[in-house]
Amino acid sequence: MSADCAVIPRSWDTPELESFRDSVKKFVAAEVAPHAERFRQQQHVDRALWHKAGELGILLADIPDAYGGSGGSFAHQAIVFEELGYAGDMAFGGHVHAIVAHYILNQGTEQQKQKYLPQLADGSMIAAIAMSEPGAGSDLKGIRTSAVKGADGYRVHGSKTFISNGYLADLILVVVKTDPEAGTRGVSLLLLETRDNPGFKVGRILEKVGQKGQDTCELFFDGAHVGLDDVLGGVEGQGFAQLMTELPYERTILGVAGVAAIERALVLTVEHTRERRAFGQALIEMQNTRFVLAEIKTEATIARIFIDRCIEDMLAGRMDTVRASMAKYWISDLQCKVVDQCVQLFGGYGYMLEYPIAQMYVDARVQRIYGGANEIMKEIIARSL
Ligand SMILES: Cc1cc2nc3c(=O)[nH]c(=O)nc-3n(C[C@H](O)[C@H](O)[C@H](O)COP(=O)(O)OP(=O)(O)OC[C@H]3O[C@@H](n4cnc5c(N)ncnc54)[C@H](O)[C@@H]3O)c2cc1C
Numbered sequence: 001m002s003a004d005c006a007v008i009p010r011s012w013d014t015p016e017l018e019s020f021r022d023s024v025k026k027f028v029a030a031e032v033a034p035h036a037e038r039f040r041q042q043q044h045v046d047r048a049l050w051h052k053a054g055e056l057g058i059l060l061a062d063i064p065d066a067y068g069g070s071g072g073s074f075a076h077q078a079i080v081f082e083e084l085g086y087a088g089d090m091a092f093g094g095h096v097h098a099i100v101a102h103y104i105l106n107q108g109t110e111q112q113k114q115k116y117l118p119q120l121a122d123g124s125m126i127a128a129i130a131m132s133e134p135g136a137g138s139d140l141k142g143i144r145t146s147a148v149k150g151a152d153g154y155r156v157h158g159s160k161t162f163i164s165n166g167y168l169a170d171l172i173l174v175v176v177k178t179d180p181e182a183g184t185r186g187v188s189l190l191l192l193e194t195r196d197n198p199g200f201k202v203g204r205i206l207e208k209v210g211q212k213g214q215d216t217c218e219l220f221f222d223g224a225h226v227g228l229d230d231v232l233g234g235v236e237g238q239g240f241a242q243l244m245t246e247l248p249y250e251r252t253i254l255g256v257a258g259v260a261a262i263e264r265a266l267v268l269t270v271e272h273t274r275e276r277r278a279f280g281q282a283l284i285e286m287q288n289t290r291f292v293l294a295e296i297k298t299e300a301t302i303a304r305i306f307i308d309r310c311i312e313d314m315l316a317g318r319m320d321t322v323r324a325s326m327a328k329y330w331i332s333d334l335q336c337k338v339v340d341q342c343v344q345l346f347g348g349y350g351y352m353l354e355y356p357i358a359q360m361y362v363d364a365r366v367q368r369i370y371g372g373a374n375e376i377m378k379e380i381i382a383r384s385l
Contacts, residue, residue: 060117062098159220
């Protein structure tokens with residue numbers, strides 16, 4: 001899909017951003033989209049893809065160039081996620097990678113920024129974030145993975161599950177308890193390097209309903225080593241506060257990707273219903289089809305206006321947790337509803353995985369679960385009432 005799918009022009013667009021979008025679009029068309037089926041078969045993307053994305057400067061588009069990033073704004077990063085969304089990619093874990101980089105940029109020590117951000121920017125290191133455990137997902141206070149400090153660093157024990165980029169990750173931001181008696185004040189985020197770390201083991205790549213090209217894994221820590229300097233921010237016990245501060249970035253990104261998916265579903269379905277004929281007319285000439293698509297276009301426009309305002313507020317540094325939660329929950333709910341309606345208009349072809357709309361259907365469902373389940377988003381919003 002080469003045309004711009006946006007239902008209305010983006011309020012934050014500029015000519016400079018358009019030329020950046022063109023280069024991202026070309027990259028996605030050449031390096032990501034043609035390999036989607038192979039990525040699904042092997043359950044992960046190629047490491048080479050990360051290097052190529054790093055060369056083009058799109059891995060950390062909004063990280064300052066002083067740390068190896070491309071020195072752009074959140075708008076640049078949003079463009080990367082929109083273009084991946086328009087191509088239907090759900091394999092490349094650039095989102096999680098960028099999220100980890102932002103933890104380091106905003107919460108890390110100067111030494112941590114200089115050590116890790118350039119390697120994340122050029123793709124020589126791939127990042128993951130490991131919060132969820134078999135016994136604790138929504139309720140992160142219940143995590144059991146622990147880290148014990150010794151003379152040569154920390155030793156991590158425990159396990160994590162559902163970790164995106166888990167198979168390929170070289171750097172994992174692991175949520176651990178450094179003081180199990182201290183409740184949320186005993187939680188820390190550790191920067192764990194996976195190479196040459198004998199206590200670290202990647203479990204199987206999990207068999208998912210959709211997003212099959214994304215390496216979502218179990219991780220095991222049996223005395224895995226983390227250096228004394230690798231507690232994020234340099235001070236133990238800050239983990240919970242750091243998570244609360246950084247989660248809005250992740251949730252806004254999920255909203256950006258969700259709107260792109262809604263817009264793509266609309267374009268695909270208009271195209272199909274124009275071509276497909278039944279009872280002597282194109283499907284799009286039937287009143288039900290036109291009404292459903294009119295509703296979808298209206299909702300897509302509302303979502304576009306909302307996410308554009310969120311992006312503007314990210315750019316101005318005034319995005320807040322409550323609105324990021326609204327973006328995550330409302331847009332992912334809408335994405336699932338819209339894609340389901342589009343599948344209906346495709347008929348049997350909508351259930352065939354060789355059709356992009358069917359792929360979008362299986363890929364979309366988890367948007368309401370990860371990044372904080374939508375019910376948790378509503379709890380956060382409700383606290384602001
Ligand atoms: C494909 C995929 C990728 C993921 N990637 C990552 C990753 O990279 N890193 C990572 O750390 N985690 C990741 N996750 C984990 C994800 O964040 C969790 O699945 C999610 O937070 C929900 O946790 P849970 O699965 O333990 O569900 P639970 O916490 O058991 O919740 C189950 C359901 O109970 C309901 N519920 C829970 N709490 C409440 C409440 N307070 N009020 C009302 N209802 C509630 C909700 O409906 C929720 O969906 C990923 C998950 C998937 C499926």
